[in-house]
Amino acid sequence: MSAENNETGGSLADRITKPDEPSQPTTTTESTEKQTDDGAGTALQGSSLQEPDYQVEVKLSDLQADPNNPLFSVKSFEDLGLDPRILKGLSAMNFRKPSKVQERALPLLMHNPPKNLVGQSQSGTGKTAAFVLNVLSRVDLSTEEMRATPQALILAPTRELARQIVGVVHSMGQFLDGLSIGTAVPADASARPNRMTASVVVGTPGTVQDMIKRRILNPTRLQVLVLDEADNMLDQQGLGDQCIRVKSMLPRTIQVVLFSATFPAHVHRYAAKFAPDANEITLHHEELTVEGIKQLYMDCSNDEEKYSNLVQLYGLLTVGSSIIFVRTRASAVEIEKRMTAEGHTVASLTGGIEGSQRDAVIDAFRNGEAKVLITTNVLARGIDVSTVSLVVNYDIPEVSGPNRKREPDYQTYLHRIGRTGRFGRIGVAISFVSNREEWDMLRQIQQHFTCQIERIDTSDWDEVERIIKRTIKNSRAQAQFAQNQ
Numbered sequence: 001m002s003a004e005n006n007e008t009g010g011s012l013a014d015r016i017t018k019p020d021e022p023s024q025p026t027t028t029t030e031s032t033e034k035q036t037d038d039g040a041g042t043a044l045q046g047s048s049l050q051e052p053d054y055q056v057e058v059k060l061s062d063l064q065a066d067p068n069n070p071l072f073s074v075k076s077f078e079d080l081g082l083d084p085r086i087l088k089g090l091s092a093m094n095f096r097k098p099s100k101v102q103e104r105a106l107p108l109l110m111h112n113p114p115k116n117l118v119g120q121s122q123s124g125t126g127k128t129a130a131f132v133l134n135v136l137s138r139v140d141l142s143t144e145e146m147r148a149t150p151q152a153l154i155l156a157p158t159r160e161l162a163r164q165i166v167g168v169v170h171s172m173g174q175f176l177d178g179l180s181i182g183t184a185v186p187a188d189a190s191a192r193p194n195r196m197t198a199s200v201v202v203g204t205p206g207t208v209q210d211m212i213k214r215r216i217l218n219p220t221r222l223q224v225l226v227l228d229e230a231d232n233m234l235d236q237q238g239l240g241d242q243c244i245r246v247k248s249m250l251p252r253t254i255q256v257v258l259f260s261a262t263f264p265a266h267v268h269r270y271a272a273k274f275a276p277d278a279n280e281i282t283l284h285h286e287e288l289t290v291e292g293i294k295q296l297y298m299d300c301s302n303d304e305e306k307y308s309n310l311v312q313l314y315g316l317l318t319v320g321s322s323i324i325f326v327r328t329r330a331s332a333v334e335i336e337k338r339m340t341a342e343g344h345t346v347a348s349l350t351g352g353i354e355g356s357q358r359d360a361v362i363d364a365f366r367n368g369e370a371k372v373l374i375t376t377n378v379l380a381r382g383i384d385v386s387t388v389s390l391v392v393n394y395d396i397p398e399v400s401g402p403n404r405k406r407e408p409d410y411q412t413y414l415h416r417i418g419r420t421g422r423f424g425r426i427g428v429a430i431s432f433v434s435n436r437e438e439w440d441m442l443r444q445i446q447q448h449f450t451c452q453i454e455r456i457d458t459s460d461w462d463e464v465e466r467i468i469k470r471t472i473k474n475s476r477a478q479a480q481f482a483q484n485q
């Protein structure tokens with residue numbers, strides 16, 4: 001789109017910030033009211049994009065030596081008292097040092113007698129390893145009987161995330177003889193086991209609830225319950241009910257572990273009831289954005305211009321891997337169809353697709369066969385694909401507030417952009433805004449997280465391309481570099 005195309009001339013941002021224009025009524029949440037407009041506001045006041053000034057050669061070891069970085073740690077995995085076979089697994093995965101959340105959470109989690117934990121840390125900082133290492137440290141694999149008995153249960157909101165966690169347990173536990181891992185996600189009736197004979201079970205709440213009810217999964221020896229993306233699990237109507245029902249069928253003494261990058265206040269209060277008397281690792285919302293993620297936005301005058309901007313971006317989307325987030329399943333399908341018809345290669349994954357088909361799409365995306373993935377919020381959380389260098393918020397994540405007013409969905413914004421910039425890598429997140437309400441939502445997001453979201457001037461696509469390419473290139477070089485450290 002070009003600013004010139006705007007009905008009133010000038011970019012949306014320019015129009016909004018003209019001093020002689022009456023200011024727009026905005027909805028502010030309690031938290032945004034506490035923020036000031038200065039500093040954080042400048043980026044959304046029509047500033048044009050500055051070239052990113054990233055140093056390519058930022059070593060992972062340097063990030064981990066910086067006390068202000070979420071990857072910082074003073075200890076080694078050896079210091080954390082892990083079983084040598086687990087240390088071997090970590091080493092095979094090329095994990096050299098724990099991140100901050102791993103270093104802080106592991107002693108709390110592994111302490112005996114076990115205590116509950118509510119743990120928060122920025123996206124892509126290694127929460128999965130924190131809870132998986134505790135699970136692996138607690139399972140008893142000494143007898144045939146125990147090896148076939150579920151001892152730890154990990155719940156995640158989507159099948160993609162559950163399958164991903166299975167992969168992590170598998171890698172970290174690869175030297176633990178007799179470890180078996182069960183996946184409890186919706187499956188064809190024919191593929192369902194009669195009995196879950198695994199020591200660690202990872203699944204989605206509905207399927208796990210069903211398996212326990214049908215006595216396929218015996219919950220009586222479970223020692224640890226983990227809820228990944230816990231705020232989402234406990235907040236969402238359906239998932240929340242299912243989690244509560246599952247928990248009511250588990251031993252009362254079970255260690256409850258809740259992890260997420262976000263814990264909005266109302267869910268946090270609830271989480272404290274779900275995991276009573278828990279140790280806590282929490283962050284303020286100003287600390288939540290990840291430094292390596294460059295946040296940008298594009299003015300679009302209408303929906304059609306959003307689409308043409310996306311097509312313009314296509315060449316950049318395929319430099320690394322990219323995820324495009326849209327609001328509805330229907331628009332994911334429509335954009336996929338349209339782009340495919342125009343000769344672009346894109347895939348889409350939504351909750352409307354059947355299980356095994358979903359597995360095929362996410363697997364193709366993971367292994368790089370599909371490089372551009374159009375999706376809904378179903379993949380906003382947890383998905384870890386290190387090659388993702390660009391995230392596009394085709395539609396800004398929003399919720400319906402009082403009187404059906406459109407309000408930003410802060411948590412989802414953070415989780416979506418967190419699909420890039422994993423564990424010290426650099427990534428780009430671009431949000432499209434096509435009207436004043438959306439621009440205002442983005443401004444509120446910026447204030448809420450005290451971050452910079454800079455405008456890309458689409459009147460010069462060559463310049464846009466140059467800037468984004470350079471950032472992505474740096475990201476890839478850095479990822480490569482970090483991997484070699």
Ligand SMILES: Nc1ncnc2c1ncn2[C@@H]1O[C@H](COP(=O)(O)OP(=O)(O)OP(=O)(O)O)[C@@H](O)[C@H]1O
Binds near residue numbers: 123
């Ligand atoms: N100590 C470590 N050393 C090297 N890499 C690590 C370490 N811990 C985690 N990672 C890698 O960092 C990436 C992000 O980890 P993970 O998916 O656990 O993040 P997360 O905090 O759960 O993110 P999200 O909030 O998005 O779910 C993964 O690819 C993981 O393998």
